[in-house]
Amino acid sequence: xxxxxxxxxxxxxxxxxxxxxxxxxxxxxxxxxxxxxxxxxxxxxxxxxxxxxxxxxxxxxxxxxxxxxxxxxxxxxxxxxxxxxxxxxxxxxxxxxxxxxxxxxxxxxxxxxxxxxxxxxxxxxxxxxxxxxxxxxxxxxxxxxxxxxxxxxxxxxxxxxxxxxxxxxxxxxxxxxxxxxxxxxxxxxxxxxxxxxxxxxxxxxxxxxxxxxxxxxxxxxxxxxxxxxxxxxxxxxxxxxxxxxxxxxxxxxxxxxxxxxxxxxx
Amino acid sequence: xxxxxxxxxxxxxxxxxxxxxxxxxxxxxxxxxxxxxxxxxxxxxxxxxxxxxxxxxxxxxxxxxxxxxxxxxxxxxx
Amino acid sequence: xxxxxxxxxxxxxxxxxxxxxxxxxxxxxxxxxxxxxxxxxxxxxxxxxxxxxxxxxxxxxxxxxxxxxxxxxxxxxxxxxxxxxxxxxxxxxxxxxxxxxxxxxxxxxxxxxxxxxxxxxxxxxxxxxxxxxxxxxxxxxxxxxxxxxxxxxxxxxxxxxxxxxxxxxxxxxxx
Numbered sequence: 001x002x003x004x005x006x007x008x009x010x011x012x013x014x015x016x017x018x019x020x021x022x023x024x025x026x027x028x029x030x031x032x033x034x035x036x037x038x039x040x041x042x043x044x045x046x047x048x049x050x051x052x053x054x055x056x057x058x059x060x061x062x063x064x065x066x067x068x069x070x071x072x073x074x075x076x077x078x079x080x081x082x083x084x085x086x087x088x089x090x091x092x093x094x095x096x097x098x099x100x101x102x103x104x105x106x107x108x109x110x111x112x113x114x115x116x117x118x119x120x121x122x123x124x125x126x127x128x129x130x131x132x133x134x135x136x137x138x139x140x141x142x143x144x145x146x147x148x149x150x151x152x153x154x155x156x157x158x159x160x161x162x163x164x165x166x167x168x169x170x171x172x173x174x175x176x177x178x179x180x181x182x183x184x185x186x187x188x189x190x191x192x193x194x195x196x197x198x199x200x201x202x203x204x205x206x207x208x209x210x211x212x213x214x215x216x217x218x219x220x221x222x223x224x225x226x227x228x229x230x231x232x233x234x235x236x237x238x239x240x241x242x243x244x245x246x247x248x249x250x251x252x253x254x255x256x257x258x259x260x261x262x263x264x265x266x
Numbered sequence: 267x268x269x270x271x272x273x274x275x276x277x278x279x280x281x282x283x284x285x286x287x288x289x290x291x292x293x294x295x296x297x298x299x300x301x302x303x304x305x306x307x308x309x310x311x312x313x314x315x316x317x318x319x320x321x322x323x324x325x326x327x328x329x330x331x332x333x334x335x336x337x338x339x340x341x342x343x344x
Numbered sequence: 345x346x347x348x349x350x351x352x353x354x355x356x357x358x359x360x361x362x363x364x365x366x367x368x369x370x371x372x373x374x375x376x377x378x379x380x381x382x383x384x385x386x387x388x389x390x391x392x393x394x395x396x397x398x399x400x401x402x403x404x405x406x407x408x409x410x411x412x413x414x415x416x417x418x419x420x421x422x423x424x425x426x427x428x429x430x431x432x433x434x435x436x437x438x439x440x441x442x443x444x445x446x447x448x449x450x451x452x453x454x455x456x457x458x459x460x461x462x463x464x465x466x467x468x469x470x471x472x473x474x475x476x477x478x479x480x481x482x483x484x485x486x487x488x489x490x491x492x493x494x495x496x497x498x499x500x501x502x503x504x505x506x507x508x509x510x511x512x513x514x515x516x517x518x519x
Contacts, residue, residue, distance in 0.1 A: 032342065032360055037367040047369035057378040064382050068390035075397050077404055083397075090394045100317060110387040118382050137361075139368040140375050147379075195328040202331035205338075205362065249324040252317055342360040 010226075017218075017225035029216030031209035035136055052132040053140075060121040060134070068117070089117070093251065100255035104262055111151070112258075115144060116251040123204060123243035127236070136204040138197060145197035148254045156261035167264040196253060203246045207239040276340050283337040290330020297322045482517070489513045 040050045068089070071082030079087060093113050097105050119135055126133025134140050156164040168185040170178060211232055218228040301319045305312035361367070490513050497504040 035361040037361055037364070037371065045367055045370055047373045049370055051367070051370055051374070053367075053371050054374045057374050061378050061381050061385075065385055068394070069385060072390065072394050072397060075393065075400075077397075077401055079397075086390070087394055087398060090391070090398070096317070110383065110391055113386055113391065114379060114383045117386070118379060134371070134375070137371055139362070139371040143372050143375050195325075195332075198335060199324060199328045199331055201362070202335055203327070206331070206334055245320070249320055252321060253324065256321065338360060339363075343363050 013226045013229055014223075017229070018223050027216060027220040029213055031212040031216070034132070034208060034212060035205065037137075053134055053137075056122070056125055056132045056134050059125055060118060063121040063125065064117045067121075089113075096252060097255055097258075100252060101258040102262060105255065105258050108151075108155075108258060112251060112254055115148070115254060116247055119144070119200065119250055120244060120247035123247055124240075126204065126208070127239060127243060133204055133208060136201055136208060138201045141197035141201040142193070144200075144250070145193040148196065148257060149193040152254075152257045152261045155258070156264060159262060160264055164261070164264050167260060192257065196250065200246050200250050203242055207235070207242055210235055211239065276344055280337040280340040283333050283340060286333020286336070287330045290327055290333070293326035293329070294323050297326055486513055486517055489517060 037045065037051050037053055039045050040052065040055060042049075045051060067082060068086050071080075071086040074080065074083065076083060090113070093116050094106075094109060097109050097112055101108070122133065122135045125131055126135065156167070160166075168182045168189070170181045170185065173181055214228045214232045214235065218225040218232070221228060297319065301312075301315070301322075305315075490509055493509045493513060494504045494506075497509065
């Protein structure tokens, strides 16, 4: 039965490629157009204008609300589907915070959960064809990473005072090496928010750009358009995985940085 | 085929920068492969180290993303 | 940077919207709004609710486990009581059987004693009768022998001396 559907879908793709092939096949690839920020009404974009960023962030908020609030509204002892997913997400992040950042990191759990839910929902919503991916923008991920960076730095100094600088003074190394190591540690500390933000935006951007490039091939290849379409299917599956993995990586790195702030001893 | 020498340099530079993505792929493969080798030797300890695996992959991948970004910057922003 | 990219001169590709700084303020503003809204939703409603549901489930599971433990203990208790009742019943049955056996034995012994007594009485009676008959028979034998001897002596032409005959008969019948 599954085989029949598979071959039917295959035939459909090939035939539709034949029918809808553009009369004039040409290679027109605009992989970056999908990231264009545009105002929903009018042309001018100022800081408060509702744009497609607003729309898709609002949808991400709505998705978080639907999953975590509406999904758990029945408060069932034996959970339904949505409630199971909500509890799974809760347990997943809670355990991560507890394991990586330690017991005293648990009070940052709502904050970390906020970051995770926003990123994962924005990534998944961005995978809807024709949508806009807010997390593909460096402006967005840089703010997320900067929030983490400043939180971690402030928490580190508030918790440990000057002792937080012990993070850069590797007491297990020979004394002569310590100043050099301190400089390296300092640089790596300040590179953290950069890599933290670029990783997320770069992964999402690269995946979506690759999809668009393959789509451009499909438009150019005429009756052989089904080949890039299969490639798109495979890359799309990978992107679904990446969407989750990158949210996970962003969150777990936040936990690791938080652990450094709470227990700076090397 | 028209264009100036600066554009040529831009595109060649972007292509060279993209090599870094391949290097990052080698690094990620190394991390994952070594994790798998270790996990097969001691499967009971593997479950506790998946977080470390992802952190390692993320660090290796970040550098590849940097080179990808450099390529993009050369292509579109310079 | 941005003015250069807007020419879109590179082989059909367009500029990187990610580096268009004119939209940064807009994105950052809406991002902060979204994050604050999500944070409020999570910390006010969702997380406490899910935490309470999980705690409640944990409580229910613990209670159920305790109840199951309770029921198990009760089952063990009931089994013990059953076994005890069974053992009691068995002992009672054995006791009754032994009692009955003893009773029957006593009755039997009595009956046997009575029968023995009757039998011995009958036997004594019979012996006595036999002895009487025997004595009677001996007397008769003696008389017959005397008479026969007397007749023989007379027939042989002798004179029968009663005393001699009697002593002779007594002599012969002794043994």
